[in-house]
Amino acid sequence: MNSFPKRRPSPVGTTLAASAVALGALAVANYLMARRAERRHPPQGLFMTVDGVRLHYTDRGDGSPVVLIHGNMVAGDDYTTSGLADMILRQGHRVIIFDRPGFGHSDRPRGRVWTADRQADLLQQALRRLGVARPVVVGHSWGAIVAMSMAVRHEAEIAGVVAVSGYYFWTLRPDVLLVGVGALPLIGDILRYTISPLLNWLLMPAVKRALFSPGAVPARFDARFSTAMAVRPSQIRATSEDGTLMIPGAIALRDGYKNLTLPVVIIAGEGDKIVFKRRAEQLRSAIKHSMLHVIKGAGHMVHYQATRQIAEAVEAMVERSRHQDDTVSTPQLFPQRAT
Numbered sequence: 188m189n190s191f192p193k194r195r196p197s198p199v200g201t202t203l204a205a206s207a208v209a210l211g212a213l214a215v216a217n218y219l220m221a222r223r224a225e226r227r228h229p230p231q232g233l234f235m236t237v238d239g240v241r242l243h244y245t246d247r248g249d250g251s252p253v254v255l256i257h258g259n260m261v262a263g264d265d266y267t268t269s270g271l272a273d274m275i276l277r278q279g280h281r282v283i284i285f286d287r288p289g290f291g292h293s294d295r296p297r298g299r300v301w302t303a304d305r306q307a308d309l310l311q312q313a314l315r316r317l318g319v320a321r322p323v324v325v326g327h328s329w330g331a332i333v334a335m336s337m338a339v340r341h342e343a344e345i346a347g348v349v350a351v352s353g354y355y356f357w358t359l360r361p362d363v364l365l366v367g368v369g370a371l372p373l374i375g376d377i378l379r380y381t382i383s384p385l386l387n388w389l390l391m392p393a394v395k396r397a398l399f400s401p402g403a404v405p406a407r408f409d410a411r412f413s414t415a416m417a418v419r420p421s422q423i424r425a426t427s428e429d430g431t432l433m434i435p436g437a438i439a440l441r442d443g444y445k446n447l448t449l450p451v452v453i454i455a456g457e458g459d460k461i462v463f464k465r466r467a468e469q470l471r472s473a474i475k476h477s478m479l480h481v482i483k484g485a486g487h488m489v490h491y492q493a494t495r496q497i498a499e500a501v502e503a504m505v506e507r508s509r510h511q512d513d514t515v516s517t518p519q520l521f522p523q524r525a526t
Contacts (some may be wrong), residue, residue: 258328264293289425369427
């Protein structure tokens with residue numbers, strides 16, 4: 188009887204098998220961590236399904252409506268953490284806050300490209316369902332692009348826009364290449380369920396410092412912001428896709444600015460490291476009835492440092508919409524004060 192020597196396992200095969208096991212374990216761990224995060228941070232508002240999208244939102248107060256649209260990485264509750272939502276509520280307004288598709292507790296169906304225009308149309312449909320007429324729309328960061336898209340596409344249904352720390356004109360953004368990997372089909376899925384949550388968790392302290400620089404990260408943000416919610420695979424997909432679509436969103440809007448006649452207040456942090464203030468200066472030049480206010484010492488998360496100023500801008504717009512006239516002069520929408 189012939190005997191054959193036992194074949195030793197291939198080092199490459201062993202490495203691949205071990206890698207597959209490790210990635211599978213990471214995927215299971217990330218799935219369980221995401222579910223745990225959602226249990227620890229349950230939805231605080233209501234749900235509605237619009238155009239096949241299950242949207243989470245809060246709707247509080249009475250009076251003239253104000254819609255708050257959040258930026259990337261965070262969810263709608265960021266406006267509660269900053270104190271802006273409660274300040275506007277105390278002014279006697281109805282405040283509606285959406286979790287944009289894929290963020291917080293809102294779904295982000297596949298098979299659609301979630302451009303700023305598409306998100307603007309979705310939120311406008313939701314507002315119609317809620318019976319909200321001519322709101323003042325406040326948008327921060329990526330939410331400012333959505334707010335400006337709502338103004339360009341649905342101007343007759345909007346009373347005014349407060350655009351905060353927005354990216355309004357396209358520029359070369361090397362960071363898009365980094366975030367774009369997470370938006371790729373298949374490869375992005377594998378990364379989001381395995382390595383990306385861990386990397387995002389490790390990078391989060393530096394990201395938070397960059398968002399608030401040159402100021403310090405507020406204690407209330409550190410206490411209330413949930414890194415676990417932000418690094419869920421589903422929200423990493425939304426963050427990655429929005430980052431990839433940032434430049435196309437700005438390009439799609441650039442020709443619509445000059446035709447706007449509604450009032451627009453533009454607010455920027457002088458030390459913003461994410462979106463430089465010159466983007467805000469460009470928007471001020473492009474929109475006839477607009478006003479720019481630069482907050483000294485503030486960074487990208489300017490709604491934490493200029494909460495009262497933003498609330499006052501909202502109140503001025505509400506008053507203007509109540510007493511609409513036909514004058515063509517630029518409205519004094521923002522109180523002039525030292526900052």
